[in-house]
Amino acid sequence: MVPKGWEVKTLEQAKITVTDGDRGKEYPKSSEFFDSGYCLFLSAKNVTKKGFSFLDTQFISEEKHKKLRKGVVKKGDIVLTTRGSVGQFAYYDHTVNFENIRINSGMVTLGCSKSELESDFFYALSKSSLIARQIDSAAFGSAQPQLTVKIIKSLKLPIPPLVEQQKIAKILSTWDKAISTTERLIENSNQQKKALMQQLLAGKKRLLDESGKRFEGEWEERKLSNLGSTFNGLTGKTKVDFGSGKKYIPYMNIFKNTFIDTDNLDYVNVDVDEKQNTVQFGDVFFTTSSETPEEVGMSSVLLKKTKEPIYLNSFCFGFRLFEIDKVTPAFIGYILRSSHVRRKIAILAQGATRYNLSKVQLLKISIALPSLEEQQKIATVLTNADKEIGLLEQQLADLQQEKKALMQVLLTGKKRVVVDGEVS
Known part of the structure; x- marks a missing residue:
């Protein structure tokens, strides 16, 4: 009707x-x-x-x-x-x-x-x-x-009649403009964050310390093998083990995110006496393979402490820092996703149709670390940039949902427009 x-x-x-x-x-x-x-x-x-x-x-x-x-x-x-x-x-x-x-x-x-x-x-x-x-x-x-x-x-x-078509289109175009504006803001914010990462994570731009003085001193080059050790994900699991049970971190959660999204975990059955590695705050996770060298070894860091055990999927491996109190996990998360470190990891890709990453070779790469205080400052600045982008992305999702709901009522005539162009 x-x-x-x-x-x-x-x-x-x-x-x-x-x-x-x-x-x-x-x-x-x-x-x-x-x-x-x-x-x-x-x-x-x-x-x-x-x-x-x-x-x-x-x-x-x-x-x-x-x-x-x-x-x-x-x-x-x-x-x-x-x-x-x-x-x-x-x-x-x-x-x-x-x-x-x-x-x-x-x-x-x-x-x-x-x-x-x-x-x-x-x-x-x-x-x-x-x-x-x-x-x-x-x-x-x-x-x-x-x-x-x-x-x-x-x-x-x-x-509907032509005049009503025009008014409906005008109303929806208002949402389209708001959506386009928000999309541009997100794109600009991402570009600004990218530029900020290139400057801060390479030491080209130095922040101010607690006393208001700019940080000084050389950064220390450290091999990953000197910072921590690797551990494996789940072993011995088959298809029937998944879908219920204990939480584990899926592959795409690591691939897509600089920091693990703990609201996006899957489930696996693990027996009480079963020996499987669990993850903990500060752990870094790496993907082991991809279709292109540029996407091998994508990393993600767990920044939340959890009371219940969480496991790691079979297609990734973990990296646990030796001295969690001497490095800032958030800084590690950002620097491992920086362009200059990503290039080092991509070079290690081995394969033809699918590319794999060797844990032994990965541990040989080095990253430059500033003082703990400077690490924390850099991580805070980049975290704030992420929060701003997150707010914009939520605004975009809200606008898209509002437009979808509006389309549903306007394009079916459940809500009619009136002469002055407002929704009745």
Whole structure:
């Protein structure tokens, strides 16, 4: 059921123009794509859940552009992926700076110029669960899901009067602007933190001590073998042992985080008399393998003291500091993730299709340590930067959730807009 004054129509009934990419003999060969050129030729990686992404682009010449029969993207068009990662939408609005754009054969353009739908409203609708559910149920093919033009034309839309469409789109655009602003703030904050890490963790920028004087003196180069020793994760476990029991730190928790997220632990059955290594405050964990050398040996530090035993997954190993009172675990966490130490670890990667890290070789690398007081100051500064980023990320999550909830009521007519543009 839709509200009074609304209609439910298919894309075809609403006169949305659906056009697929050119599949003819003039379709560009690999040798006809360039890093720059007259016309941007979209591929699947350019259309994401967040809209267009232009980090990796390919172009065709003006001559090739003119030979193709269809697939031109016009301002106001919406691009929809129809093969592989189906159901991704992107909007060619005023924020897109490319003058000439074409789609490949795994996409369609959706044009509103002759339809009953306002482009901004239609794009908001296309990103809603109303459309996503229809696409999920209609897509066919297990290895590579697909959508046909016929299926796309049959998608059903709830359509309010034009003036209401415009007001709904305007309200949602307010949330979009707030989300975009917060995303930029997060990106800028991450860049600032990265620059700060490069300066502080290499000793290029010295902080002030408790007396207000800048720290001085050389940092001491220490091999990891002189700072601690390694220990193994869980051993002798099979698939049936996991899912319940005692807590353990999973691989991705280490891979993604400088410091262990103790709210994101998995479970494993460990018998009372079973000999397995447990972890403790200040322990450092390293991933043992990855698909690229740059991602081998990612580290994470446990900064929380826990009363209950926690174990380590089988695909990582631990590193326990000899003298926990003479180093700052948070500083160790940051310096092991710094660019200059990450380069040292990446060099140790061994393998061809998958890369592994030797514990023996890892212990040979050295890190530069300032005084304990300076370690603590550096860790505090970087921790505060992380907290600021965390607050922004929470704001972003809240905005995204608010927008999602608003879309649910506005795009179904459960909440109506009034003449002055406010939600009634």
